[in-house]
Amino acid sequence: MKEFKVTPIRNGTVIDHIDVGMALKVLRIIGVRNEVSSTVSVLMHVPSKKNNWKDVVKIEDRELDPKELDKIALISPDATINIIRDYNVAEKFVVEVPERVKGIMTCSNPGCITNKSEPVEPEFVVETKKPPALRCVYCDRMTTDIAENIV
């Protein structure tokens, strides 16, 4: 039987230790939809030394911006980012859940004023980091289902 392996990438980003099942959400966050000019590899439900299972996303010729990193941290606080340049790991770090988030998530409360046509960006205070629980600055409601509310 032929074995397929995901090959090392020359330049780009490897997002490792993604919470199992979250890889597709990560793709949505980094904007991988139809118009992608480079190779994107997704590994789902692979064995992990840290936890039992993990997801991994490799994206060639792309580095992530701070907003994307914040979003990944919120849905998968243990994810690690490996920035690859010329086949070498140029930088490696664990994502960091921010203290406050603004403009990257909607409030889960349909009755919240920020879900109406008001000229404000939803803003949250991070009350707990693992697992992330965010309190809306406006309506005070806690949001724990982050993945559903990321924009």
Added chain:
Amino acid sequence: MSGSLKGSDIVSIRDFSREQIERVLEVAEKMVPIARGDEKSSLLEGRILGSLFYEPSTRTRLSFEAAMTRLGGRTLGFDEPRGSSVAKGETLADTIRMVDAYSDVIVLRHTQEGAARLAGHFAEKPVINAGDGAGQHPTQTLLDLFTIRKEKGGIDGNHIVIVGDLKYGRTVHSLSEALSMFGAELTFVAPPTLQMPQEHIKHIETRGIRPKISNSLEEVIAEADVLYVTRIQKERFPDPAEYRKVAGAFTIDREMLRDASDNLVIMHPLPRVSEIDPEVDLTPHARYFDQAFNGVPVRMALLSMVLGGIE
């Protein structure tokens, strides 16, 4: 908020320190003769209250107007958005910017949660939250605390039984959190489907208070110093028969008060429907109409403090 309330927005009771609440209650006490009309005041003469009520309210709106008028100020605004620019689709942010230019302090009742916090971001003048959807209603909490303190001589150590719809009732969420700040003993009585949400219980426990949870008013009423009653709304029950059964079990009447202490005080944020039988109004326990009056001195205190008339 820290120290003086001058220029501050009053959005949530969580924004207050215990000292600030105590100061509001002290100032409110001094306002009582003016609120009754026994004394005159021109403390806020020439000041304008912008009063924006996006949904109906009787007590809150009228008591804010009474408070401003008793202190020599005036009120402008609307008590329903129909006929105003809001009906034409204006955002809250724009309405607030406009009223901010016309008044010295803004009182806002809105259908959406978080509306008062948003208004505070757009207004330079202080914004007082008069209820935002199912969210916060801090002036109600302050007048409830004022009533308990006045009737019982203090808040600490009193056993306060809160009964009714504890799941959706915004009044009881803010009140129970504030009471825990003052070290009151708390019991929550509700049908299991309408019990106090865990999030609020956890918040109360961070203050070192362990509230008791009960499904039976009869079992706890004898030990209560204050009985705080709220309405169980019919629309929370898909089955009308189930509603009647639950509502009946939590109705306060003379029979229910048989084992109550002589000094029991009964409060209700009003309006009531059938949860307190009118025969209870004639007992020495009933304080809900005094409580409604207390809205005036408490709101006078807040208006004068945020406008800097009193430190």
